[in-house]
Amino acid sequence: MSHPELVIRKAVWKGEEVDLLVADGKILDVIPSSDAMYEGAEVVAARGLLLMPSFTDVHTHLREPGFEYKEDIASGLKAAVHGGFSNIMCMANTDPVNDNAVVTDEMLRRAKTAFPEGGPRLFPIGALTKGLAGEELSPMHEMAEAGCAAFSNDGLPIKNSELFRRAMEYGSDTGKPIIDHCEDPYLAPAVGVNEGEVSSVLGLGAQPDVAEAAQVARDLLMAEYLDMHIHLAHISCRKSVDLIAWAKKRRVKVTAETCPHYLLLTEEALHGYNSDTKVNPPLRTADDVEALLAGIKDGTIDMFATDHAPHAAHEKEVEFMNAPCGISGLDSALSLTWSLVADGKITFETFVRMWTTAPCETFDLPLNSFKKGDPADFFLFDPSDEWVLNSKNMHSKGKNTPFRGQTLKGRVISHFLSGKKIV
Amino acid sequence: MEWRHKDLLDVTQLSKEEVQHVFETATYFQEINSRPVKKVPTLKGHSVVLFFAEPSTRTKTSFDMAGKRLSCDTFSLAKSSSSLTKGETLKDTALTLQAMNPDGIVLRHWASGAAQFLAERLDCSIINAGDGRHAHPTQALLDGFTLYQEWGSLEGKTVLILGDIAHSRVARSNLTLLNKMGAKVRFCGPRTLLPPYIKNWDAEVYTDINEACKGVDAVMCLRLQLERQQDGLLPDLREYSNYFGLGHKQIELANPDVKIMHPGPMNRGVEINSELADCEASLVLDQVASGVATRMALLYLYLTRKK
Numbered sequence: 001m002s003h004p005e006l007v008i009r010k011a012v013w014k015g016e017e018v019d020l021l022v023a024d025g026k027i028l029d030v031i032p033s034s035d036a037m038y039e040g041a042e043v044v045a046a047r048g049l050l051l052m053p054s055f056t057d058v059h060t061h062l063r064e065p066g067f068e069y070k071e072d073i074a075s076g077l078k079a080a081v082h083g084g085f086s087n088i089m090c091m092a093n094t095d096p097v098n099d100n101a102v103v104t105d106e107m108l109r110r111a112k113t114a115f116p117e118g119g120p121r122l123f124p125i126g127a128l129t130k131g132l133a134g135e136e137l138s139p140m141h142e143m144a145e146a147g148c149a150a151f152s153n154d155g156l157p158i159k160n161s162e163l164f165r166r167a168m169e170y171g172s173d174t175g176k177p178i179i180d181h182c183e184d185p186y187l188a189p190a191v192g193v194n195e196g197e198v199s200s201v202l203g204l205g206a207q208p209d210v211a212e213a214a215q216v217a218r219d220l221l222m223a224e225y226l227d228m229h230i231h232l233a234h235i236s237c238r239k240s241v242d243l244i245a246w247a248k249k250r251r252v253k254v255t256a257e258t259c260p261h262y263l264l265l266t267e268e269a270l271h272g273y274n275s276d277t278k279v280n281p282p283l284r285t286a287d288d289v290e291a292l293l294a295g296i297k298d299g300t301i302d303m304f305a306t307d308h309a310p311h312a313a314h315e316k317e318v319e320f321m322n323a324p325c326g327i328s329g330l331d332s333a334l335s336l337t338w339s340l341v342a343d344g345k346i347t348f349e350t351f352v353r354m355w356t357t358a359p360c361e362t363f364d365l366p367l368n369s370f371k372k373g374d375p376a377d378f379f380l381f382d383p384s385d386e387w388v389l390n391s392k393n394m395h396s397k398g399k400n401t402p403f404r405g406q407t408l409k410g411r412v413i414s415h416f417l418s419g420k421k422i423v
Numbered sequence: 424m425e426w427r428h429k430d431l432l433d434v435t436q437l438s439k440e441e442v443q444h445v446f447e448t449a450t451y452f453q454e455i456n457s458r459p460v461k462k463v464p465t466l467k468g469h470s471v472v473l474f475f476a477e478p479s480t481r482t483k484t485s486f487d488m489a490g491k492r493l494s495c496d497t498f499s500l501a502k503s504s505s506s507l508t509k510g511e512t513l514k515d516t517a518l519t520l521q522a523m524n525p526d527g528i529v530l531r532h533w534a535s536g537a538a539q540f541l542a543e544r545l546d547c548s549i550i551n552a553g554d555g556r557h558a559h560p561t562q563a564l565l566d567g568f569t570l571y572q573e574w575g576s577l578e579g580k581t582v583l584i585l586g587d588i589a590h591s592r593v594a595r596s597n598l599t600l601l602n603k604m605g606a607k608v609r610f611c612g613p614r615t616l617l618p619p620y621i622k623n624w625d626a627e628v629y630t631d632i633n634e635a636c637k638g639v640d641a642v643m644c645l646r647l648q649l650e651r652q653q654d655g656l657l658p659d660l661r662e663y664s665n666y667f668g669l670g671h672k673q674i675e676l677a678n679p680d681v682k683i684m685h686p687g688p689m690n691r692g693v694e695i696n697s698e699l700a701d702c703e704a705s706l707v708l709d710q711v712a713s714g715v716a717t718r719m720a721l722l723y724l725y726l727t728r729k730k
Contacts, residue, residue, distance in 0.1 A: 200620045
């Protein structure tokens with residue numbers, strides 16, 4: 001056995017107290033805890049802390065280039081590591097749009113500059129169409145070569161089904177997954193609010209869940225017809241869960257994500273017109289929350305994602321209808337989803353799978369499963385640490401979250417990437 | 424009654440007793456409006472900004488007149504003449520106004536929730552003069568006051584609200600107020616102009632105007648925004664008028680003493696037959712007169728509340 005450089009002692013992994021041994025930035029071994037001496041190794045006492053593989057977020061908006069006042073790559077990645085994430089996939093709606101290799105290269109360069117000694121890995125998502133305009137395909141091969149991990153038009157889904165088909169076909173040749181933000185734009189003239197009782201009383205323009213489900217159905221049929229994989233972003237409603245379950249029974253190659261806010265909030269949060277509750281797709285009903293949780297349990301929903309969408313305070317502090325959609329999520333996602341474990345709504349195994357194995361396998365990203373040779377990306381987590389989410393303890397520039405002021409349970413105590421302590 | 428509210432955002436905030444108190448106060452001020460000299464010093468030394476970020480004739484004039492009759496200084500600000508047109512945010516415009524230390528701001532705004540947005544940020548009273556599709560509490564109070572003056576009580580009466588319910592803040596606020604005061608509410612309009620989930624509202628819903636009019640004590644017509652045709656919600660105004668406009672035939676189905684109301688401005692010949700708008704049963708101009716008295720009552724209650 002090589003000599004360990006780092007030993008994490010008496011951490012809890014899968015219910016057992018273990019020692020984690022790291023050498024050359026990789027996992028050397030995980031062994032039952034002992035008092036063995038490791039000469040020359042840094043030893044970190046971790047009794048009572050949970051050992052977790054670093055998380056992967058397949059859906060963030062880092063805003064750079066173009067909107068650095070909301071977030072830049074450095075601040076976004078800083079929030080990520082404090083939130084427990086080592087792999088970050090960022091969407092293409094920057095300015096300029098990430099629809100060519102030059103922008104992709106620049107994003108990767110800035111990530112490297114932010115953490116020159118090694119930090120969280122950035123995997124840009126390239127635009128499916130040039131300028132996200134939904135008219136011409138982007139040069140996906142050159143972007144894949146430059147480092148894009150997937151392709152998506154995200155917030156500006158392609159209206160033209162024929163062009164979407166061609167985007168799937170062309171994109172599949174690169175070997176990178178296609179991600180779709182499911183929303184029929186004709187059925188969704190207004191964004192950020194669910195069409196339902198609350199929108200009706202508040203007098204807000206809204207979109208029905210059918211706007212999401214109709215496009216989920218289109219994508220599933222397309223994926224089946226083309227026999228290609230499709231990844232469906234931020235699923236928010238029962239109708240979509242039902243359709244995905246139907247497709248999975250038919251062995252359609254589909255994976256799907258949902259976000260913490262769709263599991264912990266409903267449209268009722270919009271009372272009072274708090275623009276931090278405005279998110280696209282919108283917060284839905286208690287029935288939708290129930291369906292999403294059931295979908296997580298039975299494997300219909302494969303993974304979590306934050307849909308981290310930071311905005312500046314002055315952009316959100318306007319009339320609700322004028323406010324941009326989005327919740328800043330990287331700082332709080334872990335604690336929020338941990339509450340689902342603490343409340344017995346999902347198991348610990350599901351929690352870990354949804355943030356690690358499932359996204360890494362779907363998007364072919366580095367995964368630490370604590371096997372010898374895996375990247376030593378892990379964090380120590382105190383499940384009993386209570387803290388209040390506020391503007392000061394958020395590392396993202398975006399403080400726009402409806403959970404601000406809430407007491408959260410569970411926090412990252414330290415985070416190691418390739419065996420180096422980052423937090 | 425000691426007035427405990429800082430702001431008037433929606434009639435949901437008011438208890439039945441408080442609405443009744445507004446009616447009684449408005450009755451008192453109505454009398455002032457019939458005097459040869461229609462001015463009293465009640466609010467002398469107070470100031471109110473009439474901030475109208477959306478076009479308005481009657482609501483703005485009504486508040487202006489109400490304020491002036493109580494010797495309150497009123498200052499008008501329209502979106503077109505404010506820094507909102509230069510890109511200033513609503514928050515900054517409002518903070519600027521507050522720095523001038525008015526006692527109240529009467530706000531008309533196209534965005535639902537705008538009045539609440541200001542109320543949460545400013546110390547002075549905010550009176551919602553219509554926010555998006557959400558609420559128009561002073562219109563509901565003046566409509567209720569108009570009927571209260573006619574009937575003495577709204578208890579047990581049935582009021583039909585007819586037309587574009589989906590986009591109407593008047594319909595939403597009137598539903599709440601009329602229910603609160605013991606009246607039953609019916610809504611009628613084409614399905615495209617009824618809000619989703621209306622089945623959960625405390626109202627009977629019709630798409631057949633003749634069925635809806637049977638036995639009602641009052642019909643409130645709502646203005647049809649003519650662009651609804653371009654929005655794809657209506658085929659054309661002719662068909663709308665024929666199937667959903669209030670005409671003589673429908674009035675004959677209502678109670679003999681039916682009252683006809685309209686918050687204005689009216690599209691004569693579209694949502695209401697022109698003769699009906701002017702007939703004896705029409706309370707359209709009474710609503711305007713009641714509006715001044717009701718707004719005098721509201722300015723008085725909100726500006727003189729114990730702080």
